[in-house]
Amino acid sequence: MIQEPSRKYRPISPVRLEDRQWPSKVISSPPTWLSTDLRDGNQALFEPMNVERKVRMFQELVRIGFKEIEVGFPSASQIDYDFVRRLIDEDLVPDDVTLMVITQSRTDLIEKTVDAVKGAHSAIVHIYNATAPVWREVVFGMTVPEMVAFIDRHVRYVKELTDARPETRWTLQYSPECFSMTELDVSLQACQAAIEAWGTGPGRDIIINLPTTVENATPNVFADQIEWMHRHLTPREHVILCVHPHNDRGTGVAAAELAMMAGAQRVEGCLFGNGERSGNVDIVTLALNLYTQGVHPKLDFSDINGIARIAEECTGLPIHPRHPYVGDLVFTAFSGSHQDAIKKGFAARDPNGVWEVPYLPIDPADIGRTYDSLIRVNSQSGKGGITYLLERERGIQMPRRMQVEFSSVVQQHADASESEISGQQLWTIFSDTYLQTQSEGATLVYYGHRLDDDGQSIELDVSFRGQHHRLSGNGNGPIAAVVDALGLPIRIDHYEERATSAGAQAQALAIVEAAWPGIAGSAFGAGISTNIVTASVLAVVNAINRLAARGCPVMVEAQDATA
Ligand SMILES: CC(=O)SCCNC(=O)CCNC(=O)[C@H](O)C(C)(C)COP(=O)(O)OP(=O)(O)OC[C@H]1O[C@@H](n2cnc3c(N)ncnc32)[C@H](O)[C@@H]1OP(=O)(O)O
Numbered sequence: 001m002i003q004e005p006s007r008k009y010r011p012i013s014p015v016r017l018e019d020r021q022w023p024s025k026v027i028s029s030p031p032t033w034l035s036t037d038l039r040d041g042n043q044a045l046f047e048p049m050n051v052e053r054k055v056r057m058f059q060e061l062v063r064i065g066f067k068e069i070e071v072g073f074p075s076a077s078q079i080d081y082d083f084v085r086r087l088i089d090e091d092l093v094p095d096d097v098t099l100m101v102i103t104q105s106r107t108d109l110i111e112k113t114v115d116a117v118k119g120a121h122s123a124i125v126h127i128y129n130a131t132a133p134v135w136r137e138v139v140f141g142m143t144v145p146e147m148v149a150f151i152d153r154h155v156r157y158v159k160e161l162t163d164a165r166p167e168t169r170w171t172l173q174y175s176p177e178c179f180s181m182t183e184l185d186v187s188l189q190a191c192q193a194a195i196e197a198w199g200t201g202p203g204r205d206i207i208i209n210l211p212t213t214v215e216n217a218t219p220n221v222f223a224d225q226i227e228w229m230h231r232h233l234t235p236r237e238h239v240i241l242c243v244h245p246h247n248d249r250g251t252g253v254a255a256a257e258l259a260m261m262a263g264a265q266r267v268e269g270c271l272f273g274n275g276e277r278s279g280n281v282d283i284v285t286l287a288l289n290l291y292t293q294g295v296h297p298k299l300d301f302s303d304i305n306g307i308a309r310i311a312e313e314c315t316g317l318p319i320h321p322r323h324p325y326v327g328d329l330v331f332t333a334f335s336g337s338h339q340d341a342i343k344k345g346f347a348a349r350d351p352n353g354v355w356e357v358p359y360l361p362i363d364p365a366d367i368g369r370t371y372d373s374l375i376r377v378n379s380q381s382g383k384g385g386i387t388y389l390l391e392r393e394r395g396i397q398m399p400r401r402m403q404v405e406f407s408s409v410v411q412q413h414a415d416a417s418e419s420e421i422s423g424q425q426l427w428t429i430f431s432d433t434y435l436q437t438q439s440e441g442a443t444l445v446y447y448g449h450r451l452d453d454d455g456q457s458i459e460l461d462v463s464f465r466g467q468h469h470r471l472s473g474n475g476n477g478p479i480a481a482v483v484d485a486l487g488l489p490i491r492i493d494h495y496e497e498r499a500t501s502a503g504a505q506a507q508a509l510a511i512v513e514a515a516w517p518g519i520a521g522s523a524f525g526a527g528i529s530t531n532i533v534t535a536s537v538l539a540v541v542n543a544i545n546r547l548a549a550r551g552c553p554v555m556v557e558a559q560d561a562t563a
């Protein structure tokens with residue numbers, strides 16, 4: 001990089017528009033969408049689509065709900081020409097869908113283009129020429145008046161050819177390529193030339209398409225340019241004002257949104273931002289941005305993953321995991337405070353109310369995404385996410401203090417492994433920590449019990465240090481009876497039991513927090529069984545084993561030793 005980029009790069013001049021209106025406008029209805037996946041998108045691929053892939057993409061675009069689709073540059077390539085013919089000849093174009101075909105302003109190419117859509121019920125012929133100073137001077141060698149005459153001549157030629165084919169409903173689209181780099185008065189002259197040559201008026205609309213062929217300014221400048229054109233184009237009521245943003249500065253979506261606020265009625269772009277260089281504007285993001293503001297985009301992204309897979313297959317380009325709305329990770333929170341807030345948001349959610357789940361701009365279910373990957377665990381995660389995942393995967397609900405304790409155990413594993421902890425690994429850690437507690441030399445092992453009918457006295461079979469013991473105890477419930485039978489000075493600070501699944505074969509999860517007088521802190525233990533008393537006994541035994549691991553002097557005295 002050079003030290004003084006101002007020697008090499010020029011900032012764009014701001015538009016003099018003191019009374020600009022767009023900043024206080026709100027987008028309340030969707031634009032007309034045009035997909036250029038099969039043209040601008042296609043001309044940007046390592047390997048352009050063959051006819052089969054184009055048909056597949058076309059059918060997907062129709063399914064999504066696009067009513068205007070730019071299908072190619074038929075005068076430039078035989079594949080494009082054959083593809084357009086196939087759509088028409090095989091009657092693959094629904095009645096409410098209009099094909100658009102692009103051509104340079106050259107008579108031979110215009111002829112072939114109009115010919116390519118022969119027999120279509122409706123068609124848009126898209127004609128363009130670059131209008132910005134460098135192109136005028138370097139590429140075309142034309143003055144502004146010469147360029148205006150050039151546009152007039154070629155639009156009249158399109159009109160002549162299309163007027164001769166009244167069986168098709170024709171619309172003209174004119175694009176001053178590189179509009180955002182062109183002086184506004186020159187763009188206006190170019191567009192007015194096209195508007196007049198086309199005979200625009202009642203029953204004969206024209207689409208004026210204003211591109212950021214190469215995005216070159218902040219989106220507010222583009223919005224000013226659009227509002228300026230919106231105010232000056234005439235007859236405005238017969239002009240469909242369209243924008244075609246690219247994404248060279250990474251602000252294609254913002255440019256399109258501000259342009260809609262500034263008067264654009266139609267937007268051209270590609271699925272997932274495919275397109276030349278850094279892409280055309282991403283129509284999926286734009287549409288779902290509208291949706292999350294309560295405006296239905298009139299495009300259907302209910303199965304966004306399915307659409308993504310087809311787009312990837314047709315273009316050969318993978319979608320980034322962080323791509324808005326569709327990326328594999330965009331509904332995933334790894335970080336602790338986000339996980340905590342999402343978990344609480346879901347718990348507090350009114351299924352029929354307004355969507356207000358923290359950190360989730362959209363309900364993933366609305367676009368066919370599951371809640372499965374919402375929360376994933378790594379070293380950045382906290383108790384909220386960990387407990388959410390365990391509850392979702394295994395139906396395990398932990399009391400708050402146990403959540404705190406368990407999250408630090410998981411944290412150690414995540415730090416040590418330096419990788420993500422899956423739901424299965426989380427379960428293994430939970431199980432090793434609370435269900436299969438083993439401690440050197442002093443491990444209690446549960447073998448069985450018999451509880452009397454009123455649930456107040458128990459006979460317990462355990463082994464300790466290799467010796468089997470049959471112990472008996474009494475209490476005002478099974479837990480108290482177990483503690484009594486063991487004859488240990490433990491205090492039960494917390495006990496809870498709940499089913500981890502529904503149905504007759506449901507497993508009960510018992511959780512016990514036990515403390516040993518004189519030893520700081522407490523220990524949790526858990527037990528899982530289809531029998532609720534077994535689950536409770538296991539939970540007590542596991543809590544004791546964890547206390548023993550901390551140095552509590554556990555000793556089980558035989559009352560009635562068995563062989
Ligand atoms: C920003 C965009 O996305 S615009 C779309 C761009 N897409 C494409 O160009 C893909 C398809 N294009 C092609 O395959 C080829 O350009 C073709 C087949 C159309 C034409 O090929 P060629 O006749 O060999 O011309 P070439 O590609 O070199 O184009 C340059 C010529 O076209 C002229 N030209 C460029 N754009 C235009 C235009 N919009 N209208 C009229 N002439 C134009 C140039 O001035 C140059 O003319 P010159 O030869 O007299 O100097």
Ligand SMILES: CC(C)C(=O)C(=O)O
Pocket residue numbers: 040128175177178209211212213214244246
């Ligand atoms: C042909 C035009 C509209 C284009 O694709 C562009 O300028 O980006």
Ligand SMILES: [Mg+2]
Pocket residue numbers: 040211213244246276280
């Ligand atoms: Mg383009």
